[in-house]
Amino acid sequence: MINAVGRNIPDELLQDGREVYQGKYYMDGKCFKKAGPQVRRCEKPTENKLCTTIREACEKCGAHDGMTVSFHHALRNGDYVTSMVMEVLIEEMGLKDLTVATTSLGSAQDLLADYIEQGKIIGIQSSGVRGRIGEAISAGKLRTPAIIRSHGGRPRAIEMGELHIDIAFTAASTSDYCGNAKGTGGKNNCGAMGYAVADSHYADHVVVVTDTLADYPNIPAPIDCIDVDCVVVVDEIGDPSKIGTKEARMTEDPRDLMMAENCAKVIAATPYFKDGFSFQTGVGGPSLAVNRFLESYMVERNIKMGFALGGMSGNICALQDKGLVGKLLDTQDFDMVTIQHLADHPDKHFEISTSEYASAANKGAYVNHLDFVVLAALEIDTKFNVNVLTGSDGVLRGAPGGHPDTAEGSKVCIIVTPLVRGRMATVCKDVVTVTTPGDTVDVLVTDYGIAVNPLRQDLIECLNKADIPHVSIESLQEKAYSLVGTPDDLEWENKVIAVLEARDGTILDVIRKIKPLVLE
């Protein structure tokens, strides 16, 4: 069946009431009953949840063949815990047919690719899929198609019972013996832990894995001891140099700076740029640099930001310290400066769960109150559909992350990307995979010009008034093709290797197995 973004979704995926994507706000106003986890009652005083090994915790939580385990990615590429736990489950305990539901996957979890190859892991549910895991999934090695969800889509699926977690393994920088756990105060700090919150509320069992045992009670903490079954203390939960950089560097690349400056110009030209506005940006070169140019507009017009949302970097913290930002609503910290800032400023720097952040199935997430979001893209097509998941070779190597959530929620969604990357046209006729529907994307800023979605005549008027030149997205696509040539279409096999859910739970796109490239 063809869905609202023109993608053909195989009928066999549309069972048990599964629907194809119908367009934005389709589920708005509908009601559902939340799922509930199994809870083991702890009635006796002073119950100690400490386990000496991960295996002991797994056994206490009834680890078994065919179960679903979950992890979060707040430790990013420095994460030791996912691999550590999977090794115990598969190598030590000999378990099989496991499904791994993580908030994202990167090179730190490369070991999982081996287990996928061996058929021990049969399912993956994640936002990001990169590196060897992406290649293994793209090669069709999973028994069931991977399920890719946005950061808001994941807590939605958990809360609606579509993703049921048997054991959630929650890496934490500190925890007390009872399971009050957080991302600060330890030796390997990750900062905000919003990704892990839904798992702790809805998994049947929750195991906190930490390397720093804190005094009881270790509060305030995003992971609450009332949800935790076991606490395991290990030597190291991660490699701090890969958990976050020391300080996210502002790009000095003139191309990035030019695009960032133009993003800020566009923002400042809209009526939403007024005192108390809200803002989110990614940490890619040009996106991050928007902060710098926005600052001068804010100072010039005496405007302050009400709140900044999403992943945070030292940059936005500094902006807050200058008194230009009211509150930081933090889901993830990309550098050490931010992690420290979170610990030091509990009055204005708050960690929030991903459900609060971006779910389309609660009573109102923060993204719905977002004025501006600036995002990157691997590809964007002439219908403004964005791909941030599959590479030009059709292989999984990215993550929808909060992209579709913030795009739909925000009043102005700006995509910033160079027109071409090497030989690849970023602005193209049809993206490989639609991760963010075009009707939620408003402005495209490239190094070769700005294009506004014709659906947003109001923004076109704003740009005209401010004398900001803009062109049609088709002309940018043609320019890109004239520079690097017209790409051949990818050739796919029939087998679906991954299903991409829209943030509301309908099927937005599928990723098929790519035909191996044969050089003649």
Place this chain on the structure above:
Amino acid sequence: MIPRPIPERFRLRRTMMFMNAQKPGLIKDAYIYGVDSIILDLEDAVAENQKDAARFSLYHALKSIDYGDTEVIVRINGLDTPHWEEDIRCAVAGGADGIRIAKCESAQDVKTVEEHTLAAEREFGVTEGRTLLMAALESPKGILHAYEIGEASPRMFGVAISGGDFRKSMHVQMIPGGIEINTARSLMLLAARAAGIQCFDTMYPHLNDKEGFEAEVRQNHAMGFDGKSLINPRQIRYVHETFAPTPKEITNAEKIVRAYKEHAKSGVGVFTVDGKMVDIPFAEDAKRVITLARACGVYHGDL
């Protein structure tokens, strides 16, 4: 093959950005930053044993990249090197808008380059006289000969001082405020205006010294330069902002031009605007301001 518009001898040249002709990543789309002129460099940026490779890269860039209305100038090697003749052939064959003569010291230098340029135009079927010339003055001798250099050819559109070499020949270091080079700047400006050509200041080498750069740009503008050589796209915006007429200057110029037009009809040559005496030279300067403002994109009026 990309057709280039006919080069304009006197066009807006606030910013002239150097790019190593050998770096495809730089030259493939240097026009996106909105610089007025790009100077593709075959001289100092290119190692002695890479001159040939750089020419090859330059020729293909000129032939296959659409630089639109960004001017493309080629900086050739000095006349005391074995490279300049081939550099000229390459630039002309590729259809460059102009050639920047390095280390120019005399009118004869200009004439020599002009001769070879004409020969190359004939050789490659390029319209005769199409290729413009400018001269980089890098020595005391060059500065003292600026006037005759400027007048040496109808192809000449401007002179630029090259600070690095000039300072070396004067045995001085770069000093904030420019006491060590301002005499040369002033002499060159006088000569250029006398010869009726444009005049450009040297590049500012300290990329991260934003304040020093901006102070120099303001000084350049105050001294009467038409533009400045740059080494990084990050430097473009400030120059363009500084060299654009202010809203006050534009309003004033508009008043003068309008008043002049009215009075000219009734045969009056001298009149007052806002209590200030205005005659024909004022009107001409006001027209220049309006033209510059329009070219800078800050004037959209009907004058």
